[in-house]
Amino acid sequence: MLTQTELKQNVASAAIEYVLPWLTPDTILGVGTGSTVDLFIDALAPYKDRFLGAASSSERSSARLEALGIKVFDLNQVQGMPLYVDGADEIDQGLNMIKGGGGALTREKIVASVADQFVCIVDESKVVECLGRFPLPVEVIPMAREAVARRLSELGGKPALREGFTTDNGCQILDVSGLAITEPAKLESLINDIPGVVCCGLFALAGADVVLVSTQDGVRRLDKNPS
Numbered sequence: 052m053l054t055q056t057e058l059k060q061n062v063a064s065a066a067i068e069y070v071l072p073w074l075t076p077d078t079i080l081g082v083g084t085g086s087t088v089d090l091f092i093d094a095l096a097p098y099k100d101r102f103l104g105a106a107s108s109s110e111r112s113s114a115r116l117e118a119l120g121i122k123v124f125d126l127n128q129v130q131g132m133p134l135y136v137d138g139a140d141e142i143d144q145g146l147n148m149i150k151g152g153g154g155a156l157t158r159e160k161i162v163a164s165v166a167d168q169f170v171c172i173v174d175e176s177k178v179v180e181c182l183g184r185f186p187l188p189v190e191v192i193p194m195a196r197e198a199v200a201r202r203l204s205e206l207g208g209k210p211a212l213r214e215g216f217t218t219d220n221g222c223q224i225l226d227v228s229g230l231a232i233t234e235p236a237k238l239e240s241l242i243n244d245i246p247g248v249v250c251c252g253l254f255a256l257a258g259a260d261v262v263l264v265s266t267q268d269g270v271r272r273l274d275k276n277p278s
């Protein structure tokens with residue numbers, strides 16, 4: 052029986068196989084955040100001379116990339132990227148995701164928006180029928196925290212402040228439990244529209260394009276638009 056760390060290691064290796072054909076001397080790769088991505092970054096390092104560098108979704112990933120000799124570009128210097136590789140906290144069959152367990156949701160959404168393709172790398176524990184068992188992270192401007200929390204309660208959620216945590220953007224996170232997310236794109240828009248919300252951890256308006264899922268029987272691939 053493979054442990055969750057071994058499953059994450061396997062999907063990180065599979066992601067390298069997926070990414071290699073895209074690497075050219077001009078390629079900038081989008082890199083997400085989390086323990087699965089940490090393993091992906093480590094596995095990417097031996098190929099650092101095959102591509103130009105990375106744009107990252109967190110200070111944590113940037114530090115890891117740079118420590119391994121991979122150049123990190125400010126997103127403002129980047130015109131486009133073929134791929135953005137990141138993990139998820141939950142993903143459903145429609146390739147909608149909950150992200151932000153590591154608190155990097157806003158930068159994840161921004162960097163992903165510049166890439167042609169979102170490649171999600173998860174172990175099988177993250178694949179769900181319906182999103183919402185994992186509390187939905189919502190990044191908020193600190194002065195708006197209580198006002199946003201009241202609006203999230205009206206939507207049926209139970210918001211809890213992530214104590215002692217500040218995002219890379221200097222903001223706070225409300226983790227919202229108790230939401231049955233039957234219409235992820237609609238809920239994403241609703242939450243994004245609350246004044247004071249910086250970003251909501253639903254990735255449904257733009258979900259994943261490809262998912263690599265690590266299972267006890269190997270890594271399987273799901274495509275948003277199977278050909």
Ligand code: 5RP
Nearest residue numbers: 085086087138151152153155
């Ligand atoms: C960070 C994220 C991560 O992708 C998500 O939390 C999954 O993390 P891990 O790979 O450690 O399970 O959204 O903000």
